[in-house]
Amino acid sequence: MKTPWQIMTKGDWLIVLMLLGIALVGIAWLAVAPTGTRVIVTSGGETCFVADLDRPTSIDLDGPLGKTHLVIDEQGAYVTGSPCPRKICIAMGPAKRAGDLLACVPNRIMVRIEGPAGEDAPYDLLSR
Amino acid sequence: MTCSAVDTEKLNRARRQVFLALFIAIAVSLHMLESLLPSPIPWLRLGLANTLALSALYLYDGRAAWTVSLARVGIGALLLGRLFSPGFWLALSGAIVATSVMIIVHRTCGRHLSAIGVSATGAAGHALGQLLTARLLIIQHEAIWQIAPPFLFFTVFSGVLTGWLATLLLERLAQHPAFQTTGGHPLN
Numbered sequence: 541m542k543t544p545w546q547i548m549t550k551g552d553w554l555i556v557l558m559l560l561g562i563a564l565v566g567i568a569w570l571a572v573a574p575t576g577t578r579v580i581v582t583s584g585g586e587t588c589f590v591a592d593l594d595r596p597t598s599i600d601l602d603g604p605l606g607k608t609h610l611v612i613d614e615q616g617a618y619v620t621g622s623p624c625p626r627k628i629c630i631a632m633g634p635a636k637r638a639g640d641l642l643a644c645v646p647n648r649i650m651v652r653i654e655g656p657a658g659e660d661a662p663y664d665l666l667s668r
Numbered sequence: 669m670t671c672s673a674v675d676t677e678k679l680n681r682a683r684r685q686v687f688l689a690l691f692i693a694i695a696v697s698l699h700m701l702e703s704l705l706p707s708p709i710p711w712l713r714l715g716l717a718n719t720l721a722l723s724a725l726y727l728y729d730g731r732a733a734w735t736v737s738l739a740r741v742g743i744g745a746l747l748l749g750r751l752f753s754p755g756f757w758l759a760l761s762g763a764i765v766a767t768s769v770m771i772i773v774h775r776t777c778g779r780h781l782s783a784i785g786v787s788a789t790g791a792a793g794h795a796l797g798q799l800l801t802a803r804l805l806i807i808q809h810e811a812i813w814q815i816a817p818p819f820l821f822f823t824v825f826s827g828v829l830t831g832w833l834a835t836l837l838l839e840r841l842a843q844h845p846a847f848q849t850t851g852g853h854p855l856n
Contacts, residue, residue: 554784566817
């Protein structure tokens with residue numbers, strides 16, 4: 541049985557390393573993104589809750605399935621309870637960097653963090 | 669007994685149908701198995717089913733790869749009860765972009781690449797297709813691109829794995845009597 545590196549040609553290596561390089565540059569880019577300042581929650585596309593990231597709080601967010609419980613503290617913003625079947629939003633953990641995103645697709649809740657630049661922060665992240 | 673040219677053609681077509689049906693069946697099984705396995709993030713799956721689309725591309729042609737990919741997504745969604753759900757559109761767009769990319773790469777620079785390189789680009793295309801659909805249908809915010817780099821990083825490895833498995837499968841199939849008569853090694 542041939543191992544992958546016995547099969548891979550120079551072209552293969554070029555492609556794999558190039559793709560990994562792009563991914564790593566992107567990851568490094570995200571890691572240096574500044575900590576955000578505002579937490580913005582949208583439900584079904586409409587903004588329903590806005591808070592400061594540095595002020596600990598918690599709130600129940602209404603969605604079509606029920607209440608999604610969001611907590612904001614020194615770890616960032618994170619979901620602790622949700623009526624959705626797969627609990628992916630809880631598994632996503634805390635978000636605190638500008639542009640970070642928590643989404644509960646079944647319950648149509650989206651939590652995003654914005655930086656000091658406000659609305660434009662995600663664009664800044666892409667164009668910088 | 670001698671076979672006429674028409675018979676060989678008929679025989680090859682029947683063989684192709686049988687093998688593609690088998691490929692689709694295996695792809696659907698792998699697809700279902702993977703979606704039943706627990707995963708930390710729903711989109712992170714190995715995509716082993718793509719092994720079969722890739723093998724179809726190397727054994728036959730682009731059309732065969734399309735048949736396997738699209739049938740796999742459609743039948744898989746029916747069996748999992750996900751037809752026309754967000755997950756279905758993600759899987760469909762991923763499959764469409766991945767298959768197009770693999771066919772184009774195979775046709776344009778197939779001489780310099782093994783199945784692993786073709787598979788890795790296909791995997792990256794799959795990630796891109798899924799993210800585009802997620803951007804348009806589900807998240808509807810530029811913040812979705814945040815998950816692109818880690819997603820791409822993971823997907824390259826799964827692409828290499830898939831390409832490797834496809835190579836092993838193609839080597840096995842090359843020894844199969846059905847591919848002895850058609851002449852030539854499928855990897856060439």
